[in-house]
Amino acid sequence: QVQLVESGGGLVQAGDSLRLSCAASGRTLSSTTTGWFRQGPGKERDFVAAIWWTESSQYYADSVKGRFTISRDNAKNTVYLQMNSLRPEDTAVYYCAVGRVSEVWRAGAYDSWGQGTQVTVSS
Numbered sequence: 001q002v003q004l005v006e007s008g009g010g011l012v013q014a015g016d017s018l019r020l021s022c023a024a025s026g027r028t029l030s031s032t033t034t035g036w037f038r039q040g041p042g043k044e045r046d047f048v049a050a051i052w053w054t055e056s057s058q059y060y061a062d063s064v065k066g067r068f069t070i071s072r073d074n075a076k077n078t079v080y081l082q083m084n085s086l087r088p089e090d091t092a093v094y095y096c097a098v099g100r101v102s103e104v105w106r107a108g109a110y111d112s113w114g115q116g117t118q119v120t121v122s123s
Contacts, residue, residue, distance in 0.1 A: 002027035002112045004096050009117030012086055020081040022096030029072055033101045034079040035110060038092035050104035059104050086121045093118050
């Protein structure tokens with residue numbers, strides 16, 4: 001069974017950067033799709049970014065395109081989410097998830113989730 005552990009969240013100011021990590025055990029991330037989602041207070045869990053097992057295939061929500069970058073380190077079996085130019089509206093708990101999915105934007109398509117890491121962006 002795969003286990004996912006997110007880290008790297010924190011409290012930053014608008015315009016700052018953070019890099020989130022999603023470390024996996026029990027499954028090789030290079031053989032599956034890894035997605036990042038976020039859930040703000042009182043909101044639904046929204047798609048942020050995803051990377052297929054072929055690294056050339058990356059997908060982003062329109063709200064983060066050009067600011068966030070998803071990448072993978074196969075040697076560390078870890079997926080990263082580099083977040084630049086953070087805005088207060090990026091405040092949320094960020095989750096990573098894995099699964100053999102084609103609809104990468106759909107949370108229900110993923111079969112395993114991490115516990116989440118809090119990102120808070122102050123104005």
